[in-house]
Amino acid sequence: MNDRGLTDPFGRKIEYVRVSVTDRCDLRCFYCMPEGFRDFEVPEHWLTFDEVERVMAAFGRLGTRRVRLTGGEPLVRHGLPELAARLNALPGIDDLSLSTNAVRLAKHADALAAGGVERINVSLDTLRPEVFKRVTGGKLEKVLDGLMAAKRAGFDPIKINMVVMGGINDNEVGDMVDFCIEHGFTLRFIETMPMGDTGREANEGHYVNLQEVRRDLEQRFDLIPGVMPGGGPARYAQVAGTDIRIGFITPISQHFCDTCNRVRLSVDGTIHTCLGNEHSLALRPRLRDGCSDAELEEAILEAIALKPERHEFNERPEKIMRFMSMTGG
Template sequence: MNALIDPFGRRIEYVRLSVTDRCDLRCDYCMPKGFRDFQEPDDWLRFDEIERVIGAFARLGVSRVRLTGGEPLVRRDLPELAARLARLPGVDDLSLSTNATRLNKHAQALREAGVSRLNVSLDTLRAERFKQITGGKLEKVLAGLMAAKAAGFAPVKINMVVMRGVNDDEVEDMVAFCLEHDFTLRFIETMPMGKTGRSASSRYLDLQTVRARLGERYELLPGVMPGGGPARYVQVAGTPLRIGFITPISQHFCETCNRVRLSVDGTLYMCLGQEERFELRPLLRAGASDAELEAAVREAITLKPERHEFREEPGKIVRFMSMTGG
């Protein structure tokens, strides 16, 4: 049997693949402003190495792959890599998480390469607030979103990290924006990852309060969406809009976790909130065979922990979100 089953009986069928730890924005809950301690490109997995690792996962039953970063579109020739991964037998769902600042240029090429779905990080619709949160320009993101629509991406999911006293007054505005443009909306709780995440903990907002607030304004029906992620969805009655809630703190979803993360340097992380990892780059560069690579992946999965401990030990994880691939 090829399926990857972890020690707690969960089937692993989803890999989040970081193609770079670099980003052209500086969202302060993810990466510190002025941060420069990035991986050196010599340490990054090359396209052929990435293809071999994802090929091994695919032979072991993984069907979903998400390209992440940092910001994946800062990696040169990303559409070429996407096309190579989309052609791998067994990879049925290739998606991309992006901040969309470069999507205006690359949307059509990504669509033609085989990327089927997009997640776009967007925490505010106010230009000045966007600059304060990210250091970037909102108009670039909006142009990227419109390019994605024009290229035929569907669904396009908007990911909004809701922060108390920062952007929680824009929840209804984001709902209206997604209704207007036929986007899917997902609200995300902040997580205490690294110094940046812990410094943002005072802005943590339990999304159950957001859902209750929306329920007073809209009729919310149970909803579902395709994809391998952890969001719990509702649908706004009388519209196609689905709203997802990603709640790693208030309602963790560890018991159904089906994913691992591969960082740009070839490190497999078994859990966003734990330190268990497995280094694949040394094996790749030592000439490991496909069978040896598959055996290493199987061994790595045995390290997957039962759950994170964000509540119990919020200071446990010192790496930044951008290092792990989100």
């Protein structure tokens, strides 16, 4: 293994890969994927589980420690617990997690835990069924069932990701804190990001600065400095008198580019080095042309060398034309 790890041109160690196993989803969150969208990657272009395992083995040899399975919605990909077990067994990979909307989690929670997934993040923007229907087109009860199954399966931590949107769910922030205190969940608030037409529309019409949300929460809860293990970008506070931590993910109001430690592998085998830029490198053609392990590692190093210093959401929001589901959440 390369003990130095992967380091980008700006001295940041890249130890975290978010692996998208599908660009498809069983919900239609309006800020992520427009209703009626059908321009999905064809299955023939998806990386097979063998190819995903091979790519992540190469990342592991180069020093990557953390892997998160994402989508789209990863649980729509048949056999995901099998892939989890294969990745969990790779040398060097010691942190395997999952991002999900939890619609199918009740069915798969035990198998995922057995496969080595230890931590999960669940997208949940509201506790009101009618608002959930408006935002996602789905049924809230399925998500809540999935969350309770995750508790029983022993995932720790279980993190709730809430995209705060003005005029939609910004009046539920306190209720979500109470819900997470009740169930022992970690809560992370996220600002909308202007990715693609849907993201820009959500950002322009519903963007909420999380600095304001934090100030409002401080009027109701006693927040003290908090930390949370993991590879993500959230800045945490803790609710005094509890073990509950609240994270703030602020790509717009307070970007975290200087500490970015991650890249994304899309379902078609493309390494995306930044959500807010188009720097990328396609691995699938090389894999299917029979590249050696050494050539694969060299391609990964080539991709890391493309990683920009920072995103351009603020300066050039029109630049990013892809949807979040295409890149990997």
